[in-house]
Amino acid sequence: MHNKKINPHIICAAVCAFVFVCALIGTLIIYDAKPAGQIEIISHGEQIYKGASVKRGAPVYIDAGNGENIVRIDEKGVCVESANCPDKDCVNSGYLKNTYLPIVCLPNELIIRYTLSEGAADSDEPDAISQ
């Protein structure tokens, strides 16, 4: 019986195409998620804020990690106002607008995300702030 040898280049190209298509579908699904829930700010593994995702009137500034990141909550939502990290990815991320994709500052271990909790209120007042 004649055994046909499978070309490793074709297998590798097929795996590349499969990975690319899966990643593309995953990206489209995740980016389609609309913001929902309350804002949670985690700095160095500790929750420092949990509450409303918008603040009417004057914006609120939260110092995360002793000046490492300044988080701003205003009527548009939540964003990182300034950061001392080298890449400034967190600042460039802009306002948080996705349930699945948090704003992350990897060097300063800061995470800002939406969290779904029971009885999430629309109130401007935070549930908790700890500094």
Added chain:
Amino acid sequence: MNTKRITEMALLTAVGLIIHVIESFIPQLIPVPGVKPGLANIVTLLALYRLPKREALLVIAARVILSSIFGGGLLTFIYSFSGCLMSIAVMLPLTRVIRPRYMFLPSVLGAAAHNAGQIIAAIIINRLPSLAAYLPVLVLTGCIAGLFTGLAAGFVHSRLPNR
């Protein structure tokens, strides 16, 4: 190890380091943590294709350690190392069966694995499994960047004298 090989290893390490430093000045196109062109992957691919396994791993390790010293700290090293480990685990066996002309194939899978490794490190460091949501976008951008660096590495390899 002869002088010619040591020189080639030193050159690859230096070029990788220079590319890494230059890349840090390129503005980020997508504001997603971890999304980078990964141009230093060109050197990794060249090392894997041109040097014996042991020497190639030495060049890659030197580049990762020196890049962390020049461009960051311990966290940078952890992210680079975890990404590099995953990338090498994928690319090393592939470079043995894929011809240099098709270098972009292991490069694409290696770049995707590199980003997956960094996400795993980020999840462990931040103790936040939801960071896995970044995986699809990082793998996607990794595939595109890997294709580009793989083609560039193939171009360079074809113009270097054969060993």
